[in-house]
Amino acid sequence: MFGLLSVSQAAVLALVLWAFWRLVRFYVLPSTLDNVPGPEPSSIIWGDITKLFGSHSRAFHMDLWRRFPPVVKIKTFLGQRMLYVYDPKAMHHIIVKDQYLYEETPTFLNFNRLVFGPSLLSSLGEEHRQQRKLLNPVFHINHMRHMSTTFYRITHRLRNTLRRKVSDGPKEIEMLDWITRTALELLAQGGLGTSFDTLDDDNPHPLVRDLKALVPSSRPFFILARFLPIERLARVGSAKLRRWVVDHIPSRRLHRVVAIVDHLENVNKGVLARKKAALAAGDEAVMEQVGEGKDIMSVLLKANMKASEHDKMSDEELLGHMSSLMFAAMETTSGALARILHLLAQHPEVQEKLRQEIIEARRGGDVDYDELVALPYLEAVCRESMRVHSPAGMMSRMTREDVVLPLSSPIKGNDGTMMNEIAVPKDTVVTIGILASNCNQDLWGPDALEWKPERWLKPLPETVTEAHIPGVYSNLMTFLGGGRACIGFKFSQMEMKIVLSVLLETFRFKLSDKEVTWNLGGLQAPAVGKDGRAEMPLVVELVSPQ
Known part of the structure; x- marks a missing residue:
């Protein structure tokens, strides 16, 4: 006991000395x-x-x-x-x-x-740089054009489900949940060449719950990581030993984060195995998969097979890209779309003007990619939302x-x-x-x-x-710039415009009697109530009741 106490005292003393040195360094030294x-x-x-x-x-x-x-x-x-x-x-x-x-x-x-x-x-x-070299071509404009058909098909599912919910009159609907589910399915089919959600019932895929919980669950550890030598600790012992240590740390929140990471990894391992098996089986097997081989992962796998040994990505890297893409794309796009719908509910005159532009362009059918991205008022609404309310x-x-x-x-x-x-x-x-x-x-x-x-x-x-703001998008810093600019910003823009064009033709969105506040920490997100539940309720009604 005395030895253990001595170790504890030494640890506390070291912590106190470290804190004192930082205070001297940053408050006293010039x-x-x-x-x-x-x-x-x-x-x-x-x-x-x-x-x-x-x-x-x-x-x-x-x-x-x-x-x-x-x-x-x-x-x-x-x-x-x-x-x-x-x-x-x-x-x-x-x-x-x-x-x-x-x-x-x-x-x-x-x-x-x-x-x-x-x-x-x-x-x-x-x-x-090598990773972006392989990834850049999969976000080419030609792939965006091809994926637009898939995105429309998914958004039509969302529209049909919402239409059933409001067929007998306006209803308050928690739109953040539906937008998040749609963003994940758009990414699943367009990005990974798989499907997670039919969008025809009130039961989201467990990944939606897990990915939404990842940031709030891991926030304390993100702060803690600022002061720990994580990179060195990650090299101590074997992976099995490190996992044993983590599993025995008495923290329910930590175990929740680990469970989310395990779930995400297992899902992506299954997706990657199916994609590689289809590619090995030939073009016919690829065409039978979701995305017909034009999804981001299929294109990336084909490019990876042709790459030199120096440039080729390992399965670990491919899984890392899949997981990070799934999280980043779902969270940012769902937040941005939810914000636009909330803004349109706050500004009904803007919503009506945008709806008229969309109805005229759609003429009862889907608008092709090039015409959609050229709609001036839709572009103005998206740009202004990305300016004032960057995710x-x-x-x-x-x-x-x-x-x-x-x-x-x-x-x-x-x-x-x-x-x-x-x-x-x-x-x-x-x-x-x-x-x-x-x-x-x-x-x-x-x-x-x-x-x-x-x-x-x-x-x-x-x-x-004349300021020459160095962002990649419309004189804005929303998607950053340079070598670490958001690689999928055109993908995100297409998602938002397709969802808005389909939903606004059919529905009118109004504010509910619940106050929605937007949190700025990390990624902007809507919240309701004293406990800050991640929600964005809106009253939804049919534009032309049947």
Whole structure:
């Protein structure tokens, strides 16, 4: 007992000394970031990390936009300095020009490798470039055109089910659940060449429940991973030993995360085995599968078979891409679609104008891909929603070495001097303010915080076009840019437009009497009630009752 107590005391002492050293390092020792303006931390221990990344952090973000320049110093855990950036030139250097000096944070990389395995979300440098080289062709526009037929077929199922529910009059329907199920099935058929959900009853596939629970269940461990050497721990002993240790940690939440990861991996192993067996059996077997061999995974497997040994992906990497794609695509698309429907319910005049454009284009039938993406008001609604309500509000990077960050316009330092650039030390977390850039009033004008689709029907302000915002989509940072830009943003756009075109032709969406709030932490998500249930109820009625 004494020996165990001594070990415990040593561990506590080591923790106290480590915390004390961090406090001295970040509160006492000088830094090149000391002259960068920012708020006084609300806590010596936690700084403003909970205010910045918490679920209800929008007010804090807006306060930063109002009080400080587009590069802000924020104190985080035990005083560590972080930069919050939305200056256009600085963002260009972070994600394009000097992107290999500003890499994903170890926390992000390690967490995604542990949860999903090796994938685009957990790779760096040459490994990441090789993976994108193989993946880029599968998101080609020709594949989008082919998949549009599949997407329409799935969305028609959703429409038929909703029509049955409201056939005898308007009803309140929890639309987030249906949109999430649809997003997963769109990904299943278009991305993986399989099917999970018929969308004809109230029983979603268990993967929907698990994937929706992954972020809230794992959030404490994501925070903990910031302070543990996860990469080293993952190499200790055998995989069997590490799993035994995890299984014996007395944490119900941890075991829930492990169960979700196991379920996701087992499902994808089955899908991958069937895809490989069909490819080995020949073209006829491939054509009999869901997606007829044109889905993302089938195309990727064919490309992988032809790749050189140096470029070829292992089964572990393929499974990692499948898991990360399934999670990222479902969560972001379902959240974005739910937000658009909620906005249209809040702005019935916009909903009606969009409906008339869609009805005229559809003429009772589905619109082909090229005509659909060219519909001006539909495009305006989607762009404005992605601008003001980007699914992800921030994205963090970490400097791999000391680097100088140039600015578009000088900012006044704490000592009164004007700064045209900032010397950023190695291992500094730099958070890109996606929403901050999208809603920057200096660029978009005094109404930047307002949702106005009409702004996209006329030329954008010169302040926007001349800023050269480094995003891949419409002068926005929503899908980032550079070598780590969202690889599937066109896939996501097509999903949203097809679902909206089919549903708005048939249904009118109105607000229910339940207040919906939107959480900003991580990915934006709707919530209802004091317990913050992930829901978005809307009143749904037929446009033309039969």
